[in-house]
Amino acid sequence: MIDIVFSESACGSLKVAQHYGKGKYQDGCIGVFVSHTDGSKPTKEEVETARREAKEKARLAWESATPLGGKTTDIYGFNLVLSIGDISENQPGIKRKQTLEHLYSVYPNNEGHQAADEILNRANEDLKMVQERAVAGEVLRIWYSNQPDEMCGFYWFMGQLNQWKVHGGQVFIVKLPEWEVDNKENIVRKNSWGEVAPEEWHRYLALQKSVVAVFIQSCASHWKELQVENAPLRAILNGQLVSASEKLYDDFIIQEIAAEGEEFQEAMIVGRVLGKYQLGISDSWVAFRIEEMLHEGKLEVVTTFTKDMPSYHRVLKNVLSNYKHI
Template sequence: MIEIVFSDSACGSLKVAQHYGEGEYRDGGIGVIVSHEDGSKPTKEEVEAARRKAKEKARLAWESATPLGGNTADIYGFNLMLSVGDISENQPGIKRQQTLEHLYSVYPNDVGYQAAQKMFKRVKEDLKTVQERAAMGESLRIWYSNHPDEMCGLYWFMGQLIHWKVHVKQVSIVKLPEWEADEKGNIVQKRGWGEVAPGEWHRYIALQKPVLPIFVQSCASHWQGLQRENTPLRATLNGQLVSAPEPLYDDFIYREIEAEGEEFREVKVIGRVMSKYQLGISDSWIALRMEEMIREGKLEVTSVVAEDMPVYHRVLKKCTYRL
C-alpha cells in the first residue's frame, strides 16, 4: 500500500506510527520549551516539571497505542505548499521551485534555500517512483483534510492519477474529521494530518473509503479551473477550495498587531495568528505578509536579528498613522 500525504510533518508522524507502541517503552530524551507570556525566563524547576510531565505523557501514549503496520518506504510526502503561488504547471517545475524558495527565504543564511532545493528534488524523484509503482498495479491511500495545502494536494494528485491512467480501484482516501471529542468530552480540532500524533493514526483507518471515477474527475477538473485562475492563494472556505487574493489573511494579522503595544515581537504575533485562527497558513507566509507591511511603511523594524535565527525573530514598531 502506497501512502500519500502532503506535508513533511505528516510524513514523519505516519512513518513513526507504523511501529509506534511495539515492544517495551524506552525512556528517550525529551526536549521541552517553557515560556512566559511576559517574556521572563522560566526557572529550572519549571523546566524540569514540564519535562517530567512530557515524559509521562509520552509513556502513556506508547503503552496505549496500536501500531499501524507497514513499511516506511511506502510513505511519500508531497510537501508542495500548493495553496500559495503560481500553479500553472501540471508537473512541479521552476515556478513551484521558486515559490518554495520564496516561502523558505525567511530562514537564516542559505538554510531555507537549501531546504527548498532539497524538498523540490525529493518531490520530483518520489513522484516518478509513485507513478512507476502505480503502473504496476499497487494500491494508493491518500490522506487529506480541509487544510488548504492538503486539499490542494488532493486535487492536484487526482489530476496526476488521471494522467497516469491509474484505475480507480487502486485508490482510497482518508479525510481527517473537522472536529472530534477527546476522552474528556472536549472538542478537538486538528488543522491537518501534521498535527496527528503517531499513536493516533490507527484510529482513522476506519474512515478509509474507495474513490469513485466521478470524484477523481471532479477533483481534477476543479484543479484545472484553479490553474486557469492562478491567483496568489487558494483557501478552503465552507469546505470548498477557492482561489483567493494575496491579502486574504491580512485582517487576522492586523487584529493581532492591534492587540500589541507600540513595539512588539513579530514571532509572538505570528504564533497567535496560527494558533488562534486555525487558518492553515504557515509561519513563513505570515512573515512575508508582515514584510510587505514593513515595505509599505505600516511597520518599522527596531531590532537586529541574530544571523542564525529566522527573520521574524525581531522587534517591530507600529507606524500607527498608517495602520
C-alpha cells in the same frame, strides 16, 4: 499499500506510527520545557515533576497504540505548499522551486535555496516512483484535510492519478475530521495530519473510503480550473477550494498589530496569527504580508534581526494612528 501525505511532519509521524507500540516500551530520555507567565525561573522540583509526567504520558501512549504495520518505503510526502504561488505546471518545476525559495527566504544562512532544491528533487523522484507503482496496479491511500496545503496537494495528486489513468478501485482516501472528542470529553481540533501523533493514526483507518473514477476526474477538473486562474493563494471557503487574493489573511494580521502598542515584536504577531486563528498558513506567508505593509509605509523597522534568526525576529513600529482602518 502506498500512503500519500502532504507535509514533512505528517510523513515523519506516519512512518513512526507503522511500528509505534510494537514490543515492550523502552524508557528513554525525554526533554521538557517549563515556563511561568511572570518570567520567573522554574524550580528543579517543577522540572522534575514535568519530566516524570512526560515520561508517563509517553509510556501510556506506547502501550495503548496499535501499530499500523507496513514499510516506511511505502510512505511518500509531497511538501509542495501548493496553496501559495504559481501552480500552472503539471509537475513540480522551476515555478514551484521559485515559490519555495521565496517562502524559505525568511530563514537564515541561505537555507531557502537548498531546501527548495531538496524538496523539488525528492518530490519529482517520488512522483515517478509512485506513478510506476500505481500504473502497475498498487493500491494508494491519500491522507488529507481542510488545511490549504493538504487540500491543494489532494486535488493536485488527483490530477496526477487522472493523467496516469488510475482507476477508482485502486484509491482510498482518509480526511481528517474537523473536530473530535477525547477520552476526557473535550473537543479537540487538529489543523492537519502533521498534528497527529504516531499513536493516533490507527484510529482514523475507520474513516478510510474508496473513490470512484468520476470522483478522481472531478477533482482533476477542478485543479485544472485553479491552474488556469493561477491566483496568488488558494483557500477553503464554505467547504470549497477556491482561488484567493494575496490579501486574504491581512485582516487577521492587522487585528493583531492593532492590539499592540506603538512598537512590537514581529515574531509575536506571526506566532499569534498562526496560533489564534488556525488558518493553516505558514509563518513565512505572515512575514511576507507584514513586509508588504512595511513597503507601503504602514510600519517601520526599529531593530533588525540577527543573521542566525528568521527575518521576522525584529522590532517594528506602527506609524499610523489608527491601524484598524488601513
